[in-house]
Amino acid sequence: MVDTPILELHGVTKRFGPLTALKDLSFHIGEGEVIGLLGDNGAGKSTTVNLISGIHKPSSGHLSVDGQQTMFTCRSDSADAGIETIYQNTALVDSLSITRNIFMGREITNGLGFLKQGEMREIAMEVLKSAVHISGIDSPDKLVGELSGGQKQAVAIARAVHFKRRVLLLDEPTSALSVRETEALLNQVLRLKAGNVSSVLVTHNIYHAYQVCDRFVIMSHGTKVFDVAKEDTSITQLTEYVVLT
Amino acid sequence: MTTTAEGAIAPPRHTPRLLFRQLLAHPAGSILLVFVILQVACITWALLHPDDFRYLSPQNLAILMRAIPVLGCLALGVGVLMIAGEFDLSVGSVYALTAIVMAVQVDAGMSAFIAAPLAIAIGLGIGVLNGLITLKFGLPSFIVTLGGLMFWRGAVLLYNGAVQVRFDPEPAFTGLFAGTLFGLNAAFLWFLALVFAFYLLMHRHKFGNHVFATGGNRPAATAIGINTGRVKIIAFAIAGGMAAFAGILATARVGSVQPGQGTGLELQAIAACVIGGLSLHGGRGSVIGIFLGAMMIHTITNVLLLLRAPGFYLEMFIAMLIVGAAILNQFIERKGTA
Ligand SMILES: Nc1ncnc2c1ncn2[C@@H]1O[C@H](COP(=O)(O)OP(=O)(O)OP(=O)(O)O)[C@@H](O)[C@H]1O
Ligand SMILES: [Mg+2]
Numbered sequence: 001m002v003d004t005p006i007l008e009l010h011g012v013t014k015r016f017g018p019l020t021a022l023k024d025l026s027f028h029i030g031e032g033e034v035i036g037l038l039g040d041n042g043a044g045k046s047t048t049v050n051l052i053s054g055i056h057k058p059s060s061g062h063l064s065v066d067g068q069q070t071m072f073t074c075r076s077d078s079a080d081a082g083i084e085t086i087y088q089n090t091a092l093v094d095s096l097s098i099t100r101n102i103f104m105g106r107e108i109t110n111g112l113g114f115l116k117q118g119e120m121r122e123i124a125m126e127v128l129k130s131a132v133h134i135s136g137i138d139s140p141d142k143l144v145g146e147l148s149g150g151q152k153q154a155v156a157i158a159r160a161v162h163f164k165r166r167v168l169l170l171d172e173p174t175s176a177l178s179v180r181e182t183e184a185l186l187n188q189v190l191r192l193k194a195g196n197v198s199s200v201l202v203t204h205n206i207y208h209a210y211q212v213c214d215r216f217v218i219m220s221h222g223t224k225v226f227d228v229a230k231e232d233t234s235i236t237q238l239t240e241y242v243v244l245t
Numbered sequence: 246m247t248t249t250a251e252g253a254i255a256p257p258r259h260t261p262r263l264l265f266r267q268l269l270a271h272p273a274g275s276i277l278l279v280f281v282i283l284q285v286a287c288i289t290w291a292l293l294h295p296d297d298f299r300y301l302s303p304q305n306l307a308i309l310m311r312a313i314p315v316l317g318c319l320a321l322g323v324g325v326l327m328i329a330g331e332f333d334l335s336v337g338s339v340y341a342l343t344a345i346v347m348a349v350q351v352d353a354g355m356s357a358f359i360a361a362p363l364a365i366a367i368g369l370g371i372g373v374l375n376g377l378i379t380l381k382f383g384l385p386s387f388i389v390t391l392g393g394l395m396f397w398r399g400a401v402l403l404y405n406g407a408v409q410v411r412f413d414p415e416p417a418f419t420g421l422f423a424g425t426l427f428g429l430n431a432a433f434l435w436f437l438a439l440v441f442a443f444y445l446l447m448h449r450h451k452f453g454n455h456v457f458a459t460g461g462n463r464p465a466a467t468a469i470g471i472n473t474g475r476v477k478i479i480a481f482a483i484a485g486g487m488a489a490f491a492g493i494l495a496t497a498r499v500g501s502v503q504p505g506q507g508t509g510l511e512l513q514a515i516a517a518c519v520i521g522g523l524s525l526h527g528g529r530g531s532v533i534g535i536f537l538g539a540m541m542i543h544t545i546t547n548v549l550l551l552l553r554a555p556g557f558y559l560e561m562f563i564a565m566l567i568v569g570a571a572i573l574n575q576f577i578e579r580k581g582t583a
Binding site: 104 | 445449450451452454455457458460461462464465466467468469470471524528529
């Protein structure tokens with residue numbers, strides 16, 4: 001654990017009209033830390049992820065980055081802070097190539113805005129080779145629509161790796177993946193951790209979470225009910241908290 | 246997972262079969278193939294029977310070159326918008342309105358070199374308006390621009406009544422848009438230049454990448470930080486601006502404007518795009534496809550005319566082409582996202 005957490009939530013409440021999705025939620029994410037965000041359906045996990053990535057604004061409370069109070073008003077604010085979100089339906093465009101997806105919205109261009117295609121292709125190839133070890137991707141020119149769910153997630157992760165993200169938010173990334181692809185994805189999270197990238201993993205599979213996470217935050221009805229380091233808990237205890245609260 | 250870093254990415258092999266499959270996988274691949282076959286057939290037939298089938302006669306080539314740019318320019322604008330995931334049914338009416346405004350202003354003494362940019366500005370403005378209404382109220386652009394189709398057609402009559410307007414600009418203007426250069430029709434040269442410019446914009450510029458991303462998966466494009474609303478409004482503006490430009494080309498060529506002209510052109514423009522391999526759902530297509538789609542419609546029209554086929558054959562033939570192309574597109578898209 002490090003002294004100042006990369007990211008902190010302070011007493012965050014989020015209301016959607018009459019519904020209170022998050023109630024006075026506080027937790028922190030340390031550098032290179034992998035957090036398992038667990039809880040029943042409707043507990044508020046996705047809302048928390050959307051809030052951190054700037055898609056929702058808190059009704060009250062605030063976020064801080066590196067100890068500085070911040071306000072994310074849109075997705076690009078959180079991107080500037082080094083936060084990347086990987087959704088279950090990954091944010092990729094099927095009709096574009098892998099290269100174009102990796103550089104979507106952050107294209108390498110000359111002064112006039114024209115694309116430097118060769119350079120982008122080279123980097124994409126490099127990132128796919130070195131950072132993402134999922135088989136079957138043989139060319140960065142392949143359309144993303146032709147990839148499997150796991151390969152798509154690999155591309156999304158490659159994007160996060162290349163743009164040196166500090167925090168990766170993964171909202172149920174494994175729900176559509178095969179056993180093998182899930183393993184690859186979880187290993188990827190660990191490899192990024194070795195490079196000091198933090199992750200928040202939202203999942204309903206406590207075994208997956210237990211495999212890679214350093215700490216667990218369990219939510220119920222919009223609040224945190226349990227916050228525990230891996231060495232102080234067990235799968236049995238985590239399951240009890242998720243089911244019984 | 247077992248793939249080694251070295252073996253993970255092999256360069257694509259260039260066997261003929263692979264090249265053929267790559268051609269068909271390209272959004273405009275199959276249309277290119279059909280287009281080339283059609284041209285080869287027409288040219289062969291024309292060489293064998295030069296008196297019966299005057300496809301290659303200078304007069305016929307001149308007719309083709311004059312006819313293609315109007316539909317072509319409309320299709321370029323409509324096509325960019327379709328790739329962004331929206332439709333514009335109002336371009337035929339905007340085409341007539343902006344041409345009438347230009348002609349009336351020139352008649353009243355304005356220089357055509359001022360009236361033409363004015364027409365384009367009106368086209369851009371109407372496009373932006375279509376975009377704002379569509380996005381602000383979250384409506385299907387199909388409905389918004391269907392309203393535009395009727396509204397601006399009415400505005401033509403309100404502005405100048407149901408009368409033809411003569412267009413009599415300075416000779417330099419006519420020369421620039423309807424003259425000839427190196428034996429080629431000026432309008433056709435404008436069209437070729439615009440095809441090239443649109444190719445650069447859509448396939449080589451980051452704006453094009455944002456258009457494809459917006460049409461292909463809007464939530465994803467938004468999540469990565471692309472201002473998809475802005476992208477769509479610019480695409481709407483391009484469609485309106487190109488409609489006005491098509492009006493300028495047509496008016497300079499004919500020397501007059503009919504208030505009813507351009508009726509049905511919006512559907513032909515969409516047809517050209519569909520034939521050219523653009524997806525009806527957005528995000529897929531190419532500028533070369535739009536170009537070939539427009540060329541295709543006019544080549545077939547031309548061939549049927551040369552064969553003295555009655556007009557209804559033409560409509561039926563193009564209808565079959567559109568539906569056939571749409572089926573093919575659907576097939577390719579399904580395969581792509583399987
Ligand atoms: N945009 C929204 N508008 C209104 N209510 C919302 C919105 N997003 C989420 N909610 C509500 O907030 C609550 C928390 O939803 P959230 O999606 O965060 O749950 P979750 O923990 O991710 O559940 P799951 O495990 O099923 O994905 C739910 O009651 C949901 O209906
Ligand atoms: Mg959720």
